[in-house]
Amino acid sequence: xxxxxxxxxxxxxxxxxxxxxxxxxxxxxxxxxxxxxxxxxxxxxxxxxxxxxxxxxxxxxxxxxxxxxxxxxxxxxxxxxxxxxxxxxxxxxxxxxxxxxxxxxxxxxxxxxxxxxxxxxxxxxxxxxxxxxxxxxxxxxxxxxxxxxxxxxxxxxxxxxxxxxxxxxxxxxxxxxxxxxxxxxxxxxxxxxxxxxxxxxxxxxxxxxxxxxxxxxxxxxxxxxxxxxxxxxxxxxxxxxxxxxxxxxxxxxxxxxxxxxxxxxxxxxxxxxxxxxxxxxxxxxxxxxxxxxxxxxxxxxxxxxxxxxxxxxxxxxxxxxxxxxxxx
Amino acid sequence: xxxxxxxxxxxxxxxxxxxxxxxxxxxxxxxxxxxxxxxxxxxxxxxxxxxxxxxxxxxxxxxxxxxxxxxxxxxxxxxxxxxxxxxxxxxxxxxxxxxxxxxxxxxxxxxxxxxxxxxxxxxxxxxxxxxxxxxxxxxxxxxxxxxxxxxxxxxxxxxxxxxxxxxxxxxxxxxxxxxxxxxxxxxxxxxxxxxxxxxxxxxxxxxxxxxxxxxxxxxxxxxxxxxxxxxxxxxxxxxxxxxxxxxxxxxxxxxxxx
Numbered sequence: 001x002x003x004x005x006x007x008x009x010x011x012x013x014x015x016x017x018x019x020x021x022x023x024x025x026x027x028x029x030x031x032x033x034x035x036x037x038x039x040x041x042x043x044x045x046x047x048x049x050x051x052x053x054x055x056x057x058x059x060x061x062x063x064x065x066x067x068x069x070x071x072x073x074x075x076x077x078x079x080x081x082x083x084x085x086x087x088x089x090x091x092x093x094x095x096x097x098x099x100x101x102x103x104x105x106x107x108x109x110x111x112x113x114x115x116x117x118x119x120x121x122x123x124x125x126x127x128x129x130x131x132x133x134x135x136x137x138x139x140x141x142x143x144x145x146x147x148x149x150x151x152x153x154x155x156x157x158x159x160x161x162x163x164x165x166x167x168x169x170x171x172x173x174x175x176x177x178x179x180x181x182x183x184x185x186x187x188x189x190x191x192x193x194x195x196x197x198x199x200x201x202x203x204x205x206x207x208x209x210x211x212x213x214x215x216x217x218x219x220x221x222x223x224x225x226x227x228x229x230x231x232x233x234x235x236x237x238x239x240x241x242x243x244x245x246x247x248x249x250x251x252x253x254x255x256x257x258x259x260x261x262x263x264x265x266x267x268x269x270x271x272x273x274x275x276x277x278x279x280x281x282x283x284x285x286x287x288x289x290x291x292x293x294x295x296x297x298x299x300x301x302x303x304x305x306x307x308x309x310x311x312x313x314x315x316x317x318x319x320x321x322x323x324x325x326x327x328x
Numbered sequence: 329x330x331x332x333x334x335x336x337x338x339x340x341x342x343x344x345x346x347x348x349x350x351x352x353x354x355x356x357x358x359x360x361x362x363x364x365x366x367x368x369x370x371x372x373x374x375x376x377x378x379x380x381x382x383x384x385x386x387x388x389x390x391x392x393x394x395x396x397x398x399x400x401x402x403x404x405x406x407x408x409x410x411x412x413x414x415x416x417x418x419x420x421x422x423x424x425x426x427x428x429x430x431x432x433x434x435x436x437x438x439x440x441x442x443x444x445x446x447x448x449x450x451x452x453x454x455x456x457x458x459x460x461x462x463x464x465x466x467x468x469x470x471x472x473x474x475x476x477x478x479x480x481x482x483x484x485x486x487x488x489x490x491x492x493x494x495x496x497x498x499x500x501x502x503x504x505x506x507x508x509x510x511x512x513x514x515x516x517x518x519x520x521x522x523x524x525x526x527x528x529x530x531x532x533x534x535x536x537x538x539x540x541x542x543x544x545x546x547x548x549x550x551x552x553x554x555x556x557x558x559x560x561x562x563x564x565x566x567x568x569x570x571x572x573x574x575x576x577x578x579x580x581x582x583x584x585x586x
Contacts, residue, residue, distance in 0.1 A: 016492070118549035119424050139452075140347065142557065144557065148549050
């Protein structure tokens with residue numbers, strides 16, 4: 001197999017527990033297409049590769065290498081790493097792109113350690129210069145832009161979810177089966193998987209175009225409903241500060257910031273959030289920030305494009321009715 | 329059972345963190361250095377298990393500049409039996425590959441049944457070291473655990489992955505990483521702080537571990553450029569005089585955000 005383009009970029013596809021292509025795939029394939037020919041790798045349970053390949057081709061995969069194995073359901077990480085090692089040996093890619101998700105980081109880390117490939121993590125983009133692939137990072141909560149590159153050889157890159165807005169053009173489905181010899185590396189056993197069924201029609205926090213977040217200023221879990229009301233009026237995802245999570249107003253999955261989810265939406269609305277540096281680190285790259293807080297000295301106002309010093313319980317209902325008025 | 333807990337000194341996120349624009353390295357003088365909170369939680373998992381089992385030895389391990397020794401000692405004050413500090417100026421700009429190889433060599437030297445790390449440090453937020461270590465040590469990885477049960481021959485737990493919740497288990501030896509869903513760490517008490525002074529504290533160089541930091545035949549990831557983003561300037565700030573909500577709506581409409 002020597003017919004892979006010299007500028008092949010290997011993209012590891014991730015599937016959800018129900019066999020759907022993970023939402024990160026669109027950004028990964030678009031990123032790969034900016035610097036070369038995206039060759040995707042699908043490691044799936046038996047019978048799922050065709051569907052995944054079709055979804056990936058629609059998002060710009062030039063071809064899809066498929067490995068169908070029952071071991072993905074019982075063994076953690078290793079089946080994917082074995083498949084990735086086989087794919088890399090076949091394709092000889094210039095770079096390997098993996099989602100910076102929990103499983104993606106494990107696959108990328110193991111693969112890099114196994115093959116001695118350099119690894120660059122949490123990238124927000126890639127480009128090319130005369131010497132090859134350059135990886136762009138945003139570090140310390142967006143305070144610095146850093147570029148990195150491999151001294152030689154293909155670089156393994158984990159790409160931050162939601163960091164890439166671009167989308168590649170659909171291509172015809174080309175599916176190739178890849179033969180993999182299991183490495184026999186010791187693996188953890190997957191005992192059970194419970195798929196979380198999305199009951200909300202709201203957008204997912206990661207990658208959302210608009211986010212409305214609430215903080216301790218909401219005062220109680222019941223009153224946190226105000227955040228949901230505004231989110232629904234704006235078609236936004238719901239976020240929260242750590243203080244609101246610690247106070248039990250909302251589950252930890254909604255936490256925005258240093259130790260939670262990093263978001264970069266078009267619009268970020270912070271309600272009753274003081275804006276501790278850990279929170280700002282996770283949202284200050286938002287294009288537009290609106291803040292409402294009682295405390296005129298709250299640090300959130302230092303980064304807000306439009307700040308209102310006032311009571312969220314009078315300002316926000318007025319905002320919601322003004323938005324409703326406009327729709328009429 | 330020997331549990332090695334990897335701990336990391338990081339710049340305190342409550343202060344302003346800086347990178348040196350000449351070297352690209354963390355400017356350690358710019359902010360207070362603290363033990364990363366996720367490292368403390370990882371230690372707590374190990375110490376809680378040691379509290380309930382007599383034969384459990386907890387080792388705190390870190391690869392960090394010499395100046396981090398005081399921070400690593402906090403692990404001893406919390407209750408770790410010994411500490412291993414890999415301090416070598418040659419490792420100052422180590423990439424993830426060199427870091428993983430060095431830590432793996434130290435872990436192998438110390439011996440282990442279980443390695444516990446945090447899932448992501450607050451400074452680098454890399455999150456790949458646990459899997460890299462598992463590969464190099466030839467043991468299973470069970471990462472991002474939000475609950476952990478350790479038994480004589482195995483470790484198991486829950487991980488929240490994209491679209492679902494997963495139960496995993498692995499035979500020991502193994503490498504696990506934990507998330508901040510696990511409990512806060514204990515505070516070192518006076519007795520612990522005094523006892524820490526007498527506990528074994530080993531300092532190792534790269535050469536002690538058979539690691540050659542400047543081996544250019546090994547592919548590396550290097551920083552090629554660094555730039556500081558201009559701080560975000562504050563925009564309009566008004567005090568609500570009964571029209572705050574309307575003014576926000578106007579701002580959103582003007583900027584085509586609705």
